[in-house]
Amino acid sequence: xxEVLTELGQPRYRVEQAVRAQASGADDWHQVTSFSKxxxxxxxxxxxxxxxxxxxxxxxxxxxxxxxxxLEDGAVVECVLIAHARGRRTLCVSSQVGCALACRFxxxxxxxxxxxxxxxxxxxxxxxxxxxxxxxxxxxxxxxFMGMGEPLQNLDAVLAACDELHRDAPGLGISARQxxxxxAGWVPGITRLADHPLPVRLAISLxxxxxxxxxxxxxxxxRYPIANLLAExxxxxxxxxxxxxxxxxxxxxxxxxxxxxxxxxxxxxxxxFHVNLIEYxxxxxxxxxxxxxxxxxxxxxxxxxxxxxxxxxxRGADVDAACGQLAAGGRTG
Ligand code: SAH
Numbered sequence: 001x002x003e004v005l006t007e008l009g010q011p012r013y014r015v016e017q018a019v020r021a022q023a024s025g026a027d028d029w030h031q032v033t034s035f036s037k038x039x040x041x042x043x044x045x046x047x048x049x050x051x052x053x054x055x056x057x058x059x060x061x062x063x064x065x066x067x068x069x070x071l072e073d074g075a076v077v078e079c080v081l082i083a084h085a086r087g088r089r090t091l092c093v094s095s096q097v098g099c100a101l102a103c104r105f106x107x108x109x110x111x112x113x114x115x116x117x118x119x120x121x122x123x124x125x126x127x128x129x130x131x132x133x134x135x136x137x138x139x140x141x142x143x144x145f146m147g148m149g150e151p152l153q154n155l156d157a158v159l160a161a162c163d164e165l166h167r168d169a170p171g172l173g174i175s176a177r178q179x180x181x182x183x184a185g186w187v188p189g190i191t192r193l194a195d196h197p198l199p200v201r202l203a204i205s206l207x208x209x210x211x212x213x214x215x216x217x218x219x220x221x222x223r224y225p226i227a228n229l230l231a232e233x234x235x236x237x238x239x240x241x242x243x244x245x246x247x248x249x250x251x252x253x254x255x256x257x258x259x260x261x262x263x264x265x266x267x268x269x270x271x272x273f274h275v276n277l278i279e280y281x282x283x284x285x286x287x288x289x290x291x292x293x294x295x296x297x298x299x300x301x302x303x304x305x306x307x308x309x310x311x312x313x314x315r316g317a318d319v320d321a322a323c324g325q326l327a328a329g330g331r332t333g
Contacts, residue, residue: 001120004046010039019170022049022127048072052124064316065132066326071097071121075114077148078326079125081132081140082315090142091129093122094326095158096149101184103205103218105249107283107320107327108148116154122161126172142178146203148326151181152189162198176200182247187224187232194236203245203276204233208255209263217254226267234271243272248309249324250290250298251280257294258301265305275302275309281322 005014017034026032029044043049055076056068063083070076077094084090097114099106125147130140143165145151151158162179165172182203183189193202206226208214215221233244246268250256268275277299280289290298295311302309314322 016170050124051121058319060316060319060321062315064321066319066321079147080321081129087138088141089133089138091126092144092147093125094147094149095145095151095154099149101150101220105285105287106324111327119157119160123164126165143174144180146182150184152183152186155189162200184220185224185229190232190236194239203247205247207249209260209267213255237272243274246273246275247278248275249278249280250295252288252290256290256298258297261298261301265302265307268307275307277309277311279314281314281317281325283324
């Protein structure tokens with residue numbers, strides 16, 4: 001949008017006017033009343049006001065909303081808005097159409113890679129979510145890059161979007177600490193992120209404590225095994241002074257024994273890590289979520305070894321909106 005406006009010789013504040021109009025409910029250029037009639041018509045011929053258009057909206061029993069979004073080229077992605085106490089809302093955004101990394105437990109991974117999203121397509125997901133939140137008298141306070149795609153493989157666009165999410169009005173004014181980027185372990189991206197000035201949170205999808213298990217779950221482990229990945233995380237902690245969040249999906253009989261917990265604790269010793277244990281959400285794969293009993297034993301074993309962990313409750317699973325279930329209708333099960 002910015003490029004087209006610049007090409008038309010329009011000043012920079014036009015972009016801000018357009019974003020404000022989007023935020024306050026405009027669906028197309030004709031509703032951008034801060035523009036002259038002529039400019040509205042010219043823009044309408046050139047490109048849509050919104051780079052993402054909701055084609056589907058499902059509300060889960062727990063209030064989680066999942067949108068299917070059509071992009072200009074017809075590709076489809078999804079984003080998910082999760083409600084918390086005190087009117088806070090977290091948006092889970094997509095950064096790519098599909099994903100190249102093919103993690104075995106993830107529905108997006110099974111789709112293969114389509115293309116990178118543009119910064120605009122990422123920011124529009126947040127504008128859409130903010131509108132929805134405000135309609136409910138709530139606030140969009142957190143954005144997590146845990147939707148479709150591997151954000152560190154589209155890092156330029158992701159960082160440009162983060163700047164916009166963080167910037168005060170007409171940006172979204174979201175605090176950097178409330179923005180989280182989650183990666184399957186794309187090490188060069190972690191290196192770059194360590195030098196980025198905006199202090200966003202970094203989460204690593206580790207999911208196993210030994211290379212054999214992790215390699216079977218996540219093909220990226222062949223390229224960046226656990227030791228390399230965690231060494232880069234430690235470097236990131238040293239450079240930024242921030243903690244790294246470790247995501248660990250509990251899969252029954254695969255990675256959830258007390259021995260796995262001890263191995264994980266050994267790996268994370270002396271580091272500034274926080275572990276989030278994730279419940280597995282069913283996809284078409286062969287895996288099963290750990291039973292409550294095994295989960296509790298895992299948490300206790302970690303705690304005995306001095307590692308703090310939180311269990312992240314799954315949200316939106318009844319409309320396939322939970323982690324790992326985003327597949328733009330591509331799921332067959
Ligand atoms: N590509 C990034 C971000 C997208 S996935 C990454 O891998 O981190 C967001 C989180 O959901 C990751 O931790 C991912 O491993 C996890 N996830 C994938 N499939 C899942 C499933 N079926 N159930 C629960 N979590 C899943």
